[in-house]
Amino acid sequence: MDLDRRKVFALVALAVAVPLLFPVGIPESVTPSTRSCFAAIEDLPEGSLLLVSFDYAPSGSAELAPMADAFLKHAAEKRHRLLFLALWPEGAKFCREAEALLGEEYPAYEYGTDFVTLGYKAGLESVIKVITSDLRGTYATDVRGVALDDLPLTADLTDITPVDLIVSVSSGTPGTKEWVQYAATPLDTDIISGTVAVQAPIIAPYVPSQLNGLLWGLKGAAEYETLLAEVHPDAVPGTAAIKRMQPQHAVHLVIVGLIVLGNVLAVRGRGRREPAGGGPATDDDTSGHRLLWGGLIVVAGVIAFAGVRSGGQVGTAYIRETTEQVSDGSTRPAFESVSRKEKDAADVRLSPSRTLGLWVAAGLTLAVFSFLIGDNPAYRFSESVFVGVSAAYWMTVGFWDELVPNLFTRLAPRTVEAWGVGNFDGRITDWDWTALVPLALSFLMLSRLLPAGRKVSTWALAFFVGATAGIKIVAYFEADFVRQLGQTITPLWVAGDNGAFDAGGTFTAWVALFAVLTPLAYFYFSAGQRGVLGRVGRVGIVVLMTTFGASFGLTVMGRVSLLIERFEFLFRDWLAM
Amino acid sequence: MSTFVPRWIAGVTGFVLLLAWFVPAITGWQDTALRWFNILAAVAFVLGGLNIVITNVAGVRAREPGWGYKAVTLVAFVVTLACGLGKLGVRPSTTFPDAAYSGAYLQDGSPLWWQFEYVLTPLISTMFSLLAFFVASAAFRAFRAKGVDSVVLLGTALVVMAGQSVLGGWLTGWLPEDGPLSVLRLEKLREAVLTVPMAGGMRAITIGVALGVVATSLKVLLGIDRSAYGGR
Numbered sequence: 001m002d003l004d005r006r007k008v009f010a011l012v013a014l015a016v017a018v019p020l021l022f023p024v025g026i027p028e029s030v031t032p033s034t035r036s037c038f039a040a041i042e043d044l045p046e047g048s049l050l051l052v053s054f055d056y057a058p059s060g061s062a063e064l065a066p067m068a069d070a071f072l073k074h075a076a077e078k079r080h081r082l083l084f085l086a087l088w089p090e091g092a093k094f095c096r097e098a099e100a101l102l103g104e105e106y107p108a109y110e111y112g113t114d115f116v117t118l119g120y121k122a123g124l125e126s127v128i129k130v131i132t133s134d135l136r137g138t139y140a141t142d143v144r145g146v147a148l149d150d151l152p153l154t155a156d157l158t159d160i161t162p163v164d165l166i167v168s169v170s171s172g173t174p175g176t177k178e179w180v181q182y183a184a185t186p187l188d189t190d191i192i193s194g195t196v197a198v199q200a201p202i203i204a205p206y207v208p209s210q211l212n213g214l215l216w217g218l219k220g221a222a223e224y225e226t227l228l229a230e231v232h233p234d235a236v237p238g239t240a241a242i243k244r245m246q247p248q249h250a251v252h253l254v255i256v257g258l259i260v261l262g263n264v265l266a267v268r269g270r271g272r273r274e275p276a277g278g279g280p281a282t283d284d285d286t287s288g289h290r291l292l293w294g295g296l297i298v299v300a301g302v303i304a305f306a307g308v309r310s311g312g313q314v315g316t317a318y319i320r321e322t323t324e325q326v327s328d329g330s331t332r333p334a335f336e337s338v339s340r341k342e343k344d345a346a347d348v349r350l351s352p353s354r355t356l357g358l359w360v361a362a363g364l365t366l367a368v369f370s371f372l373i374g375d376n377p378a379y380r381f382s383e384s385v386f387v388g389v390s391a392a393y394w395m396t397v398g399f400w401d402e403l404v405p406n407l408f409t410r411l412a413p414r415t416v417e418a419w420g421v422g423n424f425d426g427r428i429t430d431w432d433w434t435a436l437v438p439l440a441l442s443f444l445m446l447s448r449l450l451p452a453g454r455k456v457s458t459w460a461l462a463f464f465v466g467a468t469a470g471i472k473i474v475a476y477f478e479a480d481f482v483r484q485l486g487q488t489i490t491p492l493w494v495a496g497d498n499g500a501f502d503a504g505g506t507f508t509a510w511v512a513l514f515a516v517l518t519p520l521a522y523f524y525f526s527a528g529q530r531g532v533l534g535r536v537g538r539v540g541i542v543v544l545m546t547t548f549g550a551s552f553g554l555t556v557m558g559r560v561s562l563l564i565e566r567f568e569f570l571f572r573d574w575l576a577m
Numbered sequence: 578m579s580t581f582v583p584r585w586i587a588g589v590t591g592f593v594l595l596l597a598w599f600v601p602a603i604t605g606w607q608d609t610a611l612r613w614f615n616i617l618a619a620v621a622f623v624l625g626g627l628n629i630v631i632t633n634v635a636g637v638r639a640r641e642p643g644w645g646y647k648a649v650t651l652v653a654f655v656v657t658l659a660c661g662l663g664k665l666g667v668r669p670s671t672t673f674p675d676a677a678y679s680g681a682y683l684q685d686g687s688p689l690w691w692q693f694e695y696v697l698t699p700l701i702s703t704m705f706s707l708l709a710f711f712v713a714s715a716a717f718r719a720f721r722a723k724g725v726d727s728v729v730l731l732g733t734a735l736v737v738m739a740g741q742s743v744l745g746g747w748l749t750g751w752l753p754e755d756g757p758l759s760v761l762r763l764e765k766l767r768e769a770v771l772t773v774p775m776a777g778g779m780r781a782i783t784i785g786v787a788l789g790v791v792a793t794s795l796k797v798l799l800g801i802d803r804s805a806y807g808g809r
Contacts, residue, residue, distance in 0.1 A: 005714045012713045026743060031768050058698040059705040089622075090701075092683055093693060122622070123615030130615070134608040138615060144672050145679055204771065205780035216771070219741050251709070252742035256735060258717040263731075266721050326671045335686055353686075357695030364696065368703040372710055384646040386700040387629065388653025389692055395626040396661025396689065398619035400682050407616050420669075420677035438613040442620040449627055458583045458806040460617060465805045466587030467614045469794035470594030480787035484780055504757075508773055515777020516784070523785045540781070545729040547778030550770055552730070553737025555712065562706035569699070 006291065008258065009372050015250040016560070016567050021577065023246050027226070034223040037213030040165060040192045041071070042231065046079045048164040053179065054086045054094035060171030060196050062565035063558065065094070066221040066241035067194035068169045070228055072098055075167075076106040077232045081153055082115040083163070085139075087127055087174045089397040092120045094169075095143065105236050112151040119143030122402040125178040129471050132183050135159050140405060145424040165212075166191040176203050180210050181479040182471070194220065197558035201551045209487050210479065217554060218244055218561045244564045251560045288374030295373060299366060302575065310576035315362065317354035318343045340576060362574040365566055407442075410435035488516045515543050580807065584800040591798040629654060660688040733770060740767025 041050070052071065056064050075082060082102075084095045095117045102109045109115060118139045121127045130138045135158055141147050148154040160166075166189055168176040176193040180203075184191040190212050195203055197217025207214050215224060221241035229237045307314045317337065324334040335351075342348050364385070367378040404422045413428040445460035447453025492513065494505030521533055522540030529537045571577045590610060597607030633647040633654075641647070659665065666687040667680035683690050722728045739745045745763030752762045759765055796802035 003717060005718075008714045008717055009710045012710055029764060031764075033768070033772070057701055059701045062702070090693075090697075096681070096683060121615055122619035123611070124618060126611040126614045126618075130608050130611045133604050137608050137612050143681065144670055145676075146672060201771075201775060201779050202783075204776040205783050207772075207776070249742045249744075251713070252738050253744055255713050255716050256738055256742075256744060258713060259720045259731065259735065262717040262720060263722055324671055326674050328674060332668075332671075337685075353691060357691055361695040361699040365699045365703045368700065368707065371707060380643070380646050381649060382700060383704075384649040385653045385696065386704065388650040388655075389657045389697050390701070391622075391626045391629050392654045392657035392661060393689075393693065393697060394622045395658060396682055398622035399662060400664075402615060402619035406612060407619075417676075420675070420679065422678075424673040424676045424679050434609060438616040441613065441617055445617060445620050446624055446627070448624065449631065455579075458580075459586055462583030462586040462806060463590050464614065464617055465797055466590035467594055467610055469587070469797045470591035471611070473591075473595055473791050473794045473798075474598040476787040476790040480783050481791070484784050484787070488780060504760075508769075512773050512777050515774045516781045519778055519781035520784065523781065541726060542729050543774055543778045543781075545726045546733045546770065546774045547782075549730040549733025550737045550775040552734040553741070553767075556709075556716075556738060557741060559706065559709040559712050562702055563709040566699070566703050566706050 003261075006373070011254055011258075012251060012563070013567075015254045016247040016563055017571070019246040019250050020243075020564070020567055020571060023243060026246055026249060028219065028222045028242060028245060030223045030227050031216075031220075033207070033214050033216060034220050034227060035213075036208065037192045037194070037215055037220075038074070038224060038227050038231075040190060040212045041074050041078060041080070041167075044078065044080065044164055048078075048080045049083070049162060050075050050080050050165050050167055051083045051085070051160060051163045052098065052167045052169065053175075054084065054091040054098070054169055055088050055175040056094070056169060056171035056196070057088055057090040058093075059562065061094070062244065062561040063196045063218045063221060063241075064169050064171060064194060065097075066218070066238060066244070067215055067224065068094060068098065069101060069238050069240070070221060070224045071167050071169065071194065072101055073105065073235045073238060074224075074228055074232070076102060076109060077228075077235050079114075080164075081113075083118060083153070084115065085118040086120040087124060087178075089120055089122075089394050092143075092397060092401070095119060112146075113153055116148075116151050116153045117143040120397060120401045121406075122398050124174045125182050125475075126467065126471060128174070128178055128182040129475075131160050132187060133159050138406070140409075140428075145422065147425055147427050150425070161187055161189075163189060165189070168193045168195075170194075171196040171199060175199070176211070177206075180206050181475040185210055185479040185483060186475075194224075197554040197561070198551075200554055201547065205484060205487070206479075210483055217557045218248060219557065244561060244568075247564045247567075248557060248560055251563075252556065255556055288376075291373045292370060292376060295370065306575035306577055313340055313343075313576040315355060315358045315574055316340065316343075316576070317351050317358055318348050319351040319354065320345070320348050322347075358574050362570060365570060369566075407435055407438060411439065488513060514539070515546075518543050580800075580803045583806040584803060587805075588798050588800060591794070595798070626654065626658070657689070657692055660692065665689070733775075736763060736770055737767050740764045740770075 052068070054068065072082070084098050086092055086095055099111070099115070099117060102115060119142070121138050123130075123138075127138055136148060139148060142151060142154070148157065160183065166179055166184055168179045168191060170176040170179075170193060176195055176199070179191055179193075183189060192213040193203055193211060194215040195217070197219075200214065200216045203211065203214055215221060218241055222245045225238045225241050228235060303314055318340060319335040320338045320342070322334050322336055323331045325331055337354065338348055343350075364382050367382040370376055371379040404416065409416045409422045409428060410432040413423045413431060417423040417426050441460045441463055444453075444456050448457035490509055490512070492506065492509050494502045494509055496502040496505070518536055518540035520540070522529070522537035522544070524533065524537075527533060593603065594607050594610060597603050630651065633651045636647040637644045637651065661682055664678050664680060664682055664687070667678075667682065667684045669676055670679040670681070673679040683693060720731055720734070722731050739748065740763040745767070749762045752758050754762070760769060793802065797805065
């Protein structure tokens, strides 16, 4: 018996939607890993310096935004000082959101004294490597263009060695792994990480000697929110992750049920041909077109229902008119987004551009979801828009955050200042001839677009490849080989607190050792997998299956988190439900 | 194609950066080289963007199948780039009000901010969220207990999923919270699986990858591996 994949999709959608619309409280028990993370911030003396790196894109924000909020609130409760930066172009947005959170919930926190935003820089892990010895070389100014010398928090900061704790909020590369390899391990600095569940298995081997604590995806974020509310009841409670865990429970039940059902049906139908399954429907699937139209009718019905229920508030966005202080003493009008609950306030009005934005965002979200029914023009359109907008966005970020401050300003500081694009305080007066080298390499790289330039473009590529290889050799050897071997070689006779033999601890130590050695035996290709090596390697395969099975379970949590966030947007932000 | 010059550039650059880990006197060289590296990384975005333009313009001109979508990509690219590079709708920052382009390119309410919030964010998030549906479908169709390996894979996945959901409490919540039997509670079993065998297996992979990275990097720096520059 086969089950139409669209029925599976519908089941998953229902499992997300129903708990979101009709939530029930399910408490989260806090795991030791989350407690370690929490203790790393809690146990630091008040006023310690934390470096928070936002290394993720909106695709990771469903899990990571609640973590980042919880980390920030916790740090602010302890009055720690904060440095924000990002290694991902999209991370610039999350730096701004962190500033906004501190501004709203901790107004006593002062920019420049209590926190500074360094912002995004291109260069992946090399940004980390540079700032371990030369902060100003990459971040001459903060994200506002103010020289680090002029900010009390960073005036004496020449590199990141004085940082007491690195907080990496990461969903991929560069992220936590690179912070461990290039900063925490060589500098012996404490580091904690909040990662998406999909990435957590890659980070797990660094715990505990190279990574003080790890939050495992959305569940880790929910546990942190729970713990923060317990220990710091005065903090404005964060509940985003706790709320998102409820649909998680439902989808997990559905997927476990589907696995069991699939296996039961497979056993019953053994001997019969397996049904063909897989990807989305194709254009020649006429039922797909019917479903597409049916879907549109359903969406129209839901909009109408939500419109009536919310009193015409579907897809509306409001702003509050405020003022902001300018450095010359004057003030100018400004705007800030507010929730629909405040729409009747005197200084609040409907924002046409943001209202249009909500409808565009909802339309694009539904267009991408339409791929579940089958490939169609709406999906292809959204895919084309995605490619164009994302490429242009990355170019923009690279231009303003890297090329202007670190290339053009060094080459022509007076011109850059006169045009009002950089060197705002006029501090840089002389040009830096060494900047001619990256300029030349840049032209060589761009010459790849010309048929005659392909040969010389490899020179720029060679610099790139050589630099990458040069910094990776020691980083990988130290952090991922030597220190990982060190974490493997632990006492195999474990004593408890009172000195007595600890059977559980000893068993765990032996399992941990075999879990490393047996896959390594399987990876040993210099001899045939026969005899003792073959048998040990066979055990290694079983260990690797355990690793991949656990990774699958975590992947489910990660992907479902994103789905929940999109449903939240549709229901709450767009449909006002 | 001659690989002589690129091999030397890669070798000298790489060995300078390698030595800088051990010789503090040349740390400054390392920092300078990495600053250049970061600039080139930003130029790579420019190269990628221009490549998209060239490829899609050619497709539109030739009226290739689906050329309309290529045109959409081009329009989206040009509009976003104009808003971003020109900082359209961005007011000067409050710190440097006299500098025309001192405002943040993602300033609240600016056209680029609007595109990031209402176009890019929903598209990225929704594209990745589609995987949740396909993971569920694959779980039903492909997750079969056919042998020892697949039973271990399946069993571990079920333990982890049950342990991180209410299912764990329903199935094993009756077990004591402390004592030897407590490890059989699914939420504790999940924690044990993640921190011992899974972390161990990943550690083995990490060690293997580290050796591979070191060996490959040395081959590149010594000029043995020339594939990156079109050689063999």
